[in-house]
Amino acid sequence: xxxxFVLLSIVAFGFISFAQDCETFIPWxxxxxxxxxxxxxxxxxxxxxxxxxxxxNQLVDKTEAVVESESFDKKGxxxxxxxxxxxxxxxxxxxxxxxxxxxxxxxxxxxxxxEYNMQNMSYxxxxxxxxxxxxxxxxxxxxxxxxKIMTIRTDITxxxxxAIESITVPAGTxxxxxxxxxxxxxxxxxxxxxxxxxxxxxxxxxxxxxxxDKKGKxxxxxVISKIE
Numbered sequence: 735x736x737x738x739f740v741l742l743s744i745v746a747f748g749f750i751s752f753a754q755d756c757e758t759f760i761p762w763x764x765x766x767x768x769x770x771x772x773x774x775x776x777x778x779x780x781x782x783x784x785x786x787x788x789x790x791n792q793l794v795d796k797t798e799a800v801v802e803s804e805s806f807d808k809k810g811x812x813x814x815x816x817x818x819x820x821x822x823x824x825x826x827x828x829x830x831x832x833x834x835x836x837x838x839x840x841x842x843x844x845x846x847x848x849e850y851n852m853q854n855m856s857y858x859x860x861x862x863x864x865x866x867x868x869x870x871x872x873x874x875x876x877x878x879x880x881x882k883i884m885t886i887r888t889d890i891t892x893x894x895x896x897a898i899e900s901i902t903v904p905a906g907t908x909x910x911x912x913x914x915x916x917x918x919x920x921x922x923x924x925x926x927x928x929x930x931x932x933x934x935x936x937x938x939x940x941x942x943x944x945x946x947d948k949k950g951k952x953x954x955x956x957v958i959s960k961i962e
Contacts, residue, residue, distance in 0.1 A: 755822065755824060755825045755859070756822045756823070756824065756825050756826055756827045756857075756859050757827060757857070757859050757861075757936050758799075758820070758822060758827050758936070758937065759820075759827055759857060759934055759935075759936065759937075759938070759939045759940075760787060760799060760801065760820055760937075760938070760939055761787065761937050761938065762787070762790065762799060762822070762937070763787060763790075764787050764788065764789065764790060765786070765787070766786070766787075766961065766962065767784055767785070767786045767960075767961075767962050768784065768785050768786075768905075768938070768939070768958055768960070768961050769782060769783070769784050769958070769959050769960040769961075769962075770782060770783050770784075770785070770956050770957065770958050770959065771904075771956065771957055771959045772954060772955075772956045773954055773955055773956070773957075774953075774954045775951070775952045775953060775954055779808050780807075780808055780954065781805060781806055781807050781808050781813070782805075782806045782808075782810075782959075783803055783804060783805045783806065784803070784804050784806075785801055785802070785803045785804075785818075785939075786801065786802055787799050787800070787801050788800050788801070788802045788817075793821075795823070796821045796822060796823040796824070796828075797821065797822045798819060798820070798821055799819070799820045799821075799822075800817055800818070800819055801817065801818045801819070801820065802815055802816075802817050802818075803815065803816050803817075803818060814838065816833075816837045817833060817837075818830070818833045818834070819832075819833045821854070823856075825858065825859040826856045826857065826858055826859070827856070827857040827859075828854040828855065828856050828857075829854055829855040829856075829870065830854060831852045831853065831854050831855065831870050831871060831872035831888070832850055832852055832872050834872060834888060835872060835874060835886065835888070839886070840874065840886075843876050843883075846876050846877060846878045846883065847876070847877045847878070848874050848875070848876050848877075849874070849875040849877070850872070850873065850874055850875075851871075851872075851873040851875075852870075852871060852872040852873065853868075853869065853870055853871050854870055855867070855868065855869075855870030855890060855893070856868045856870075861895055861911055862895065862898075863895055863896070863897050863898050864894075864895065865894070865895045866892075866893065866894050866895075867893040867894070867895070867913070868893070869889065869890060869891045869892075869893065870889075870890045870893075871887065871888065871889040871890070872887065872888050873885065873886070873887040874886045874887070884921070884922050885920070885922070886920070886921050886922075887918075887919075887920045888917070888918070888919045888920075889916075889917070889918045890915050890916070890917055891915065891916045891918070892914070892915060892916045893913060893914070893915040894913065894914050894915070895911050895912070895913055896912045896913065896914050896931070897911075897912045898910070898911055898912070899912055899933075901933045901941060901942060903941045903942050903957040903958050903959070904957060904958070904959040904960070905941065905957075905958040905959055905960055905961050906961075908933075908935045908938070908941055909935070910933035910934055910935045910941060910942075911933070911934045911935075912931065912932075912933055913931070913932050913933075913934055914929065914930070914931050915929070915930055915932075916928070916929050916930075917929070917930060927947075927948040928945055928946060928947060928948065928953070929945075929946045929947075929948075929950070930943055930944065930945050930946070931943070931944045931946075932944075938958070938961070939958075940956075940958075941957065941958045942955065942956070942957045942958070943955060943956045
C-alpha cells in the first residue's frame with residue numbers, strides 16, 4: 735500500500751529557490767521537509783513518510799528536481815528510502831514515471847536486461863475545473879540472456895480536474911485542485927485496478943489522497959501532517 739501512496743501523491747520542500755515557467759507541485763526548493771501520514775479505511779494509522787528535495791539540476795532542455803522519500807511503519811521504524819524525479823519542462827510540470835517503479839523490486843533484476851518505455855504525467859501551467867490531463871505510464875520489460883522473464887507496467891489514466899476547492903488537513907487549510915485518476919498496476923500475470931482522488935496544491939503537492947478499489951470502496955487515505 736505504501737507504494738500506491740507514493741505513486742499517487744506528489745510531495746516535497748524548501749530553501750534555495752530556482753526560476754521556472756511552470757506551476758510546480760513540489761516547492762521546487764531544497765531543504766524543507768514534508769511529513770505525510772497514511773491511514774486505512776477505518777481511520778487507523780498504517781504508516782508515514784517524509785519527503786525532501788535533495789537537489790535541483792539545470793539540464794539541457796528542462797530543470798530537474800530530485801526528491802528523497804523515506805517510508806515508516808506505524809511504529810516509526812524506517813522501511814527504506816527511494817528517490818523520485820520531477821521536471822519543469824517549459825510551462826509543464828512533469829512526473830518522471832520511471833522513478834515511480836518499486837526500486838527495491840527493480841534492484842532484484844540488476845543483472846538482467848531491462849527495457850523501459852514510458853510517458854511522463856504532465857500538468858500544464860493553467861488548469862481549470864473540468865479539464866482532462868495527459869495520461870502517464872511506465873513499462874519495464876525484463877529479459878535474461880535474450881529470454882523475456884517479466885513485464886512490469888503502471889498506467890495512470892482518466893486524469894481529470896473535478897473541482898477547485900478549499901481543503902483542511904493537519905498541516906493547514908489550502909485551495910486545491912481536486913484531481914481524480916485511475917491506476918492500473920501489472921506485474922507479470924497479476925493486475926491491480928484502483929481509483930484515486932488527490933487534492934493538489936501548487937508549491938506543495940498532494941495534501942490529501944484517497945484510494946479506492948475497483949468497486950469504489952475506500953482502501954485508505956493519506957494527509958500531509960507537517961511542513962517544516
